[in-house]
Amino acid sequence: MRIFAGLSLLAALPAAAAPPPGASSCAGCHGGGGMPALAGQPVEAIAGAMLAYKAGQGSPTVMDRIARGFSEEEIRAIAAWVAAPR
Amino acid sequence: MARALINLPRTARRGEVIEIRTLIQHVMETGYRPRADGSVAPRDIITHFTCLYNNEEVFSVELAPAIAANPFLSFSLVTAESGILAFTWTGDNGFEQTETRSLTVT
Amino acid sequence: MRRRALLGAALLAAPALAQAAPKVVVIGGGFGGATAARALHRLGVSVTLVERDATYLSCPFSNAVIAGLREMEAQRFGYDGLRREGIAVVVQAARTVEERRVVLADGATLPFDRLVMAPGIALHPDAIPGLDTEAMPHAWRAGPQTLLLRRQLEAMEDGGLVVLSAPANPYRCPPGPYERASLIAHYLKTHKPRSKLILLDAKDAFSKQRLFEEAWAALYPGLLEWVPLSSGGKVVEVDAAARVVRTEFGEHQAAVANIIPPQSAGRIAQAAGLTDRSGWCAVDPVSFESRLRPGIHLIGDAIIAGAMPKSAFAANAQARVCAEAVAALLRGEAPAPPKLINTCYSLLEPGYGISIAGVYQPKDGLLADVPGAGGVSKPGAPTAVRAAEAGYAEDWFRTVTADAFG
Numbered sequence: 001m002r003i004f005a006g007l008s009l010l011a012a013l014p015a016a017a018a019p020p021p022g023a024s025s026c027a028g029c030h031g032g033g034g035m036p037a038l039a040g041q042p043v044e045a046i047a048g049a050m051l052a053y054k055a056g057q058g059s060p061t062v063m064d065r066i067a068r069g070f071s072e073e074e075i076r077a078i079a080a081w082v083a084a085p086r
Numbered sequence: 087m088a089r090a091l092i093n094l095p096r097t098a099r100r101g102e103v104i105e106i107r108t109l110i111q112h113v114m115e116t117g118y119r120p121r122a123d124g125s126v127a128p129r130d131i132i133t134h135f136t137c138l139y140n141n142e143e144v145f146s147v148e149l150a151p152a153i154a155a156n157p158f159l160s161f162s163l164v165t166a167e168s169g170i171l172a173f174t175w176t177g178d179n180g181f182e183q184t185e186t187r188s189l190t191v192t
Numbered sequence: 193m194r195r196r197a198l199l200g201a202a203l204l205a206a207p208a209l210a211q212a213a214p215k216v217v218v219i220g221g222g223f224g225g226a227t228a229a230r231a232l233h234r235l236g237v238s239v240t241l242v243e244r245d246a247t248y249l250s251c252p253f254s255n256a257v258i259a260g261l262r263e264m265e266a267q268r269f270g271y272d273g274l275r276r277e278g279i280a281v282v283v284q285a286a287r288t289v290e291e292r293r294v295v296l297a298d299g300a301t302l303p304f305d306r307l308v309m310a311p312g313i314a315l316h317p318d319a320i321p322g323l324d325t326e327a328m329p330h331a332w333r334a335g336p337q338t339l340l341l342r343r344q345l346e347a348m349e350d351g352g353l354v355v356l357s358a359p360a361n362p363y364r365c366p367p368g369p370y371e372r373a374s375l376i377a378h379y380l381k382t383h384k385p386r387s388k389l390i391l392l393d394a395k396d397a398f399s400k401q402r403l404f405e406e407a408w409a410a411l412y413p414g415l416l417e418w419v420p421l422s423s424g425g426k427v428v429e430v431d432a433a434a435r436v437v438r439t440e441f442g443e444h445q446a447a448v449a450n451i452i453p454p455q456s457a458g459r460i461a462q463a464a465g466l467t468d469r470s471g472w473c474a475v476d477p478v479s480f481e482s483r484l485r486p487g488i489h490l491i492g493d494a495i496i497a498g499a500m501p502k503s504a505f506a507a508n509a510q511a512r513v514c515a516e517a518v519a520a521l522l523r524g525e526a527p528a529p530p531k532l533i534n535t536c537y538s539l540l541e542p543g544y545g546i547s548i549a550g551v552y553q554p555k556d557g558l559l560a561d562v563p564g565a566g567g568v569s570k571p572g573a574p575t576a577v578r579a580a581e582a583g584y585a586e587d588w589f590r591t592v593t594a595d596a597f598g
Contacts, residue, residue, distance in 0.1 A: 111422050
């Protein structure tokens with residue numbers, strides 16, 4: 001039943017690049033309201049910072065606690081997605 | 087001494103049914119819980135509670151490992167005469183604690 | 193029979209639907225609902241947002257309003273941003289949800305292909321005998337109650353006792369009662385220093401407890417006293433007119449009493465048959481689809497989210513994941529398993545902030561903590577770190593309100 005309903009709507013809704021796991025949560029803070037906005041920043045800089053925080057480097061207040069929840073592969077995918085302007 | 091809380095009216099009429107509430111701060115360790123090092127935490131619970139009303143037992147209860155920490159007990163009593171209520175908790179590792187309250191019956 | 197009838201309807205409807213953008217209705221215009229409406233709209237879905245009130249008053253930072261540190265108008269957000277983007281906004285309560293259509297208060301109906309509900313919470317003051325929220329405000333939904341509690345504190349004479357009561361889990365904003373106690377204590381310390389605050393708690397432990405207790409010892413010694421469940425903290429009844437608060441083991445004569453009552457999922461969730469016996473809504477942790485009614489998705493404070501708390505940050509994060517899942521399902525695809533983040537800041541006095549964070553993933557039908565991630569701010573951190581987190585709290589508020597309301 002659900003598949004039929006889905007198929008019926010397929011033509012109307014083009015698929016966009018879906019965010020990788022975790023990426024859509026970033027906008028809650030990093031949307032330009034004071035904390036660094038991420039769109040347009042170099043992917044390597046974002047991934048590098050997250051990987052450093054995950055490894056216990058730097059002196060973040062909260063990003064170390066969040067970075068530890070992701071693998072290196074997930075962090076690189078998130079960085080690529082949040083850096084893209086949209 | 088564990089902290090014990092007791093709530094009952096200070097005065098009551100003869101023959102009145104009063105509610106008594108007690109709570110004692112105690113871990114109630116079940117004896118089944120594995121610790122981080124793999125050993126099992128030894129049992130440490132309250133096993134018995136009694137209430138004496140002028141030295142006569144009016145309420146008692148046996149407690150088991152399934153009882154939650156800080157056991158809360160509520161029970162009712164028919165008043166007869168002024169006197170002393172004595173509440174005693176006993177448990178593992180020689181635990182024993184008694185608290186008393188006076189009740190004036192009019 | 194029912195299944196076959198529905199299948200027939202779907203097949204008949206298919207040619208018409210294929211020409212139009214799929215229709216999604218969102219009920220509830222708070223942090224979850226407004227974010228979901230915008231995210232769905234960006235994904236090419238035709239969205240109608242149904243919200244009871246013309247403007248939204250934010251609960252985050254409303255404790256600062258109670259303590260006189262912030263004005264109510266800073267909490268107010270409207271829906272013009274959504275309208276400008278082309279989202280239809282219907283300012284009306286939803287009465288119930290029938291098969292693939294929402295029934296509004298005036299009887300009009302809105303058809304949907306999928307429904308997203310962010311119904312928030314319902315408060316249950318009746319659970320505490322004697323409670324009259326006009327005399328003892330809950331202030332747990334930002335609005336007149338917030339200002340009533342503020343006025344009561346302002347009118348209180350120096351030397352009065354403020355009694356605050358925190359409910360048992362689960363409830364909206366787990367650290368909220370403790371932030372509120374802190375900021376009211378700050379108000380008393382700076383305006384009415386002979387006064388006291390007693391925080392009665394129906395629990396023995398709470399969110400960010402070590403950090404709150406560390407701050408209370410430093411900032412409010414002798415002023416703020418926390419009474420846990422095992423010390424007689426559970427409120428069993430009140431005399432609202434006399435401002436007496438009774439616990440299992442005693443009573444307190446308050447000058448101002450703020451009783452936060454037990455809660456459940458919002459009224460419309462109950463009316464639509466989406467709550468279970470707990471009073472909350474069980475959902476699939478990948479799609480946020482109701483476990484009771486297929487085609488209806490739920491987000492925010494109303495859901496049973498496992499380890500994920502009932503917070504505005506969580507509602508915002510769930511809204512974006514839910515929007516992606518709804519769009520995938522409308523395309524006939526299976527939604528991908530998500531990861532979600534939560535971060536909650538609490539203010540203990542102006543310029544003193546702490547946080548708790550978590551990363552979550554679906555596990556055993558709920559959202560579970562990702563092991564090794566999350567946790568609270570470091571105990572004993574220097575004041576510069578506390579000041580930085582107080583600043584980040586404001587940054588987060590600016591960002592998330594812009595994200596939700598445009």
